[in-house]
Amino acid sequence: MRILIVDDSSTMRRIIGNVVQQLGISKEDFDEAEDGVVAWKLFQEKNDYDVVLTDWNMPNMNGLDLVKHIRTANKTVPIVMITTEGGKGEVITALKAGVNNYIVKPFSADILKEKLDGLVKG
């Protein structure tokens, strides 16, 4: 299973990566990007990701724009938005843009595991 983790905070990328590793996914099976521009480039180059986990507020290109870019090229790849934006309006905006699931920071590892399991099985 190939995963793309997108967050401008290196600490957050490591936290998410750690949870992903707890699910039995090796470090070689996930990539990291610090903003939407890098993530979009990786997505286009590799084009083999099974899940995209992305933050919202990032420099250069934010998570919402990244989701819109990805959806123009790929309608099926599951995308989970992991963000501090906890407003109802933001959740609706993200869902309209094409995210499959939404997690508000701070989150527990169990929540992320549960959402990832649901996406993989679904």
Added chain:
Amino acid sequence: MSMSQAEIEALMSGAEAIEADEVEEEAPVNEQSDEEVQDNTEETQENSPLPEEEEDVNQDDINDILAGIDGIVDDESEIEQELKEEVVKGTKEESMEDLIDSNQYPLPVKNENKVVNQLNEVADDSEEKASQIFDVLSFILDENNEIQNYNKNMEEFIDSQVVLLDALSKKFPNIDVFSDSLITAQNMVEASKELSAKVEGENNKVFEAMELMQYHDINRQKIERVMAVIRKLNSYLNGIFEDDNEKPEVQIAKHISGDSNDIVGAEDIDSLISEFSKEG
């Protein structure tokens, strides 16, 4: 004190009259000085071993010498003035530093002191330290995994020893060492399981700490939000205080009627004028 132009001119004319008197009084002193210098020069010339044709000193030479002396006096007064300026400047700098030290005055506007830059630095430093803390936590997890692996190997070995000792103690019930060793090995198995559970518990705490580190990212975003507010406020204040008027800046009045009780009254002005007139 607020004074009209006429009052200032009156004061100035009084001061000029005083200066003129002073100059008149000083003039004979200067003449006397010239004479003294001339006498001294003649005395020096009498004692001097110089040839006779060089002994005559005319008025031009005296003037040259005096000019030289005046020059020296001027230089000294300039030095004194420079020293005074340096002392005043030093006092000003010291007092400014004192005010900054006592938190009465903000730090000078340099890049490192700007609020947004300071907040940015805090966010960056915090990110760096959070990464280092994560390194430490990852190290603990890795070490714990190593401990678990060693423990697993030991547990497998002790299990095999338990089977062996159990068989031996059954075959040789009269040899106490087998039965005693069997009990010890069984205790070791329990200890190994307990160690594994403790390491597992420690790992859970490390994962918990890693989860809590999300607050670093949340706090960083809160700092970024404050930075954004400051930037917007800065832009707004710049806009509202912007001066589009191209009129040159006018020198502002220092004392205006109504400012304080220290404003000079008409009686005070009259007494000042009369005082200066007397001196004149």
